[in-house]
Amino acid sequence: MHAITAKLEAGVRIDGDDFLRLEREASLHQLGFLADSIRRRKHPEPVVTYVIDRNINYTDICISACKFCAFFKAPEEGSGQVLTRDQLAEKIRETQNLGGTQILLQGGLHPDKPLEFYEDMLRFMKSTGIHIHGFSPPEIFHFSQISGLPVTTVLKRLISAGLNSIPGGGAEILCDRVRNELAPRKCSADQWIAVMEEAHQLGLRTTATMMFGHIETMEERLEHLQRVRDLQDRTGGFTAFIPWPFQPDHTPLSQTRKIEKTSAVLYLRMLALSRIFLDNIRNIQASWVTQGPKIAQLSLFFGANDFGSTMIEENVVAAAGVHFRLSEQEIRRLVKDAGFSPQQRLMDYTPV
Template sequence: MQAIIAHIEAGQRINGEEFLRLEREASLHQLGFLAHAVRLRLHPEPVVTYVIDRNINYTDICISACKFCAFFKAPEDGRGQVLSQAELAQKIAETQALGGTQILLQGGLHPDKPLEFYEDMLRFMKATGIHIHGFSPPEIVHFSQLSGLSIEQVLQRLMAAGLGSIPGGGAEILSDRVRQEMAPKKCTADQWIEVMEIAHGLGLRTTATMMFGHIETTAERLEHLQRIRDLQDRTGGFTAFIPWPFQPDHTPLAAVRKIEKTTAVSYLRMLALSRIFLDNVHNIQASWVTQGPKIAQLSLFFGANDFGSTMIEENVVAAAGIRFRLSEEEIRGLVIDAGFQPQQRLMDYTPV
């Protein structure tokens, strides 16, 4: 353990075996101390960033039927909906009135909409001047399968229509054992990585996420982080990593398996381990949406340097019964109270 700690303090990369040793044996305080040291090495200035945006889910109709999702409606349900352009315009106008700079655009895997539908939606949204951070890798793979076009062709067409960057959703755990049990109709781990690698090659910046605390093992968490780190070594295209714990309430998975909610301590440990292992991902984001404001504030001493989004609207986590809400003023207050300077940013971390 002393050798591993010395490696980290010297700014050296740890391997998978060392990660597993830390996970097993390091105390919460040790992990926090090490992660904060890494954070300060990458971000010596006492600044915590945040973005003002809105999460727009353009449809809840989805053929994937993921066992961890409380938000989707099956196509035959009848209660599902697709947002109109008028609804999109209203949501964007409200976002811009609050100083918002981007829309996080994601939706279900709709069985019937052609690629042209998404191109039209992007062109309509882009005309408002907003940055569109949209379409996670499972959506891109879905568009590719429906259209018969390659991943690269789909991305090129979406970029031409106004897509500005890609969120890291749909990663869950990048292990095919986990994905087969949790979401067998969704893209594979290799396909998720492929979308991101092609996007980076086309000049699109993206984020990466990890939803943990369900059926995965510690080794599978490591596999996930290793895949992210390896791709970042190749492309440098990830701007940030966001680990967040599974929210079991109202989900099909929780109905058949007893899964306890991840504790704040377990969340902080995983956050710190992510900061330590992902030495080539510049920014780590706190998850106040799932953890609430006080644990998110504490996250700033466990490796996080970004407070995420104001999330003017959020539907997927809310469907699992989690309804934390923070205004820009509240985020700035929490950051200042923790001893840092708040700084609004764009998707690529350019200061506003």
């Protein structure tokens, strides 16, 4: 352990063996101390950022049928919906009235909508002046399959229509054993990375996520982090990393397996390990949406420097029975009470 600690104190990158040893042997206190030291080195000023945005799920109709999702509706159910232009406009207007700067736009893998549908939606939304942080890699890969066009062409068309940046959703665990069991109809780990790499090459900034605490092993979590770190070495396109624990309630997976919710301690350990391993990603985001406000405050001492979004609207985690809500005022109070200065930001971390 001393050798690993010495590496980190000297700013030297750790490898996978070091990561696994830290996970096995380091206490919660040790991991927090190491992660906090790295956070302070990268962010000497005691500032915690946040963004005001809204998560718009344009459709819940999805052919992927992921076993961890309580939100989707299968096309044959007939109960799913696609938001209308009027609904989109009202949601954007409400967001802007609350000081919101962006829309997080994600939806199910709809079997029937052509690429032109998404281009038209982007143009309509862009006319409001909002930043569109939209379409995770599985969606973009799906658009490519539906249209028969290469991912590069799809991305160029989406950018031309108004897409500004891409969220890191749909990563789950970037290991095909896990993906084949939980989401066999969704893009592979290599395909997720390929979409992100192409997006970075085209000038889009993106985030990266990890949903952990279900059927994956610690070695598979490491594989996920290694893939993200390797891509960041090549492109530098990730602005932030967001690890969040699987919420099992009401999901198909919880009906076939007994999966306990990830405890606060295990969440904080994984958050700290992510900060320690991802030395080339500047920002680590707390997950108050799944953990609640008090653990999110603690996250600021376990490597997180960003409080994430106000989440004016959130549907996917809520479908699993988790209903934490925070206003901008509450986020600012929580940050101040933890001893930091709150700062509103844009997607690329430019201060507002």
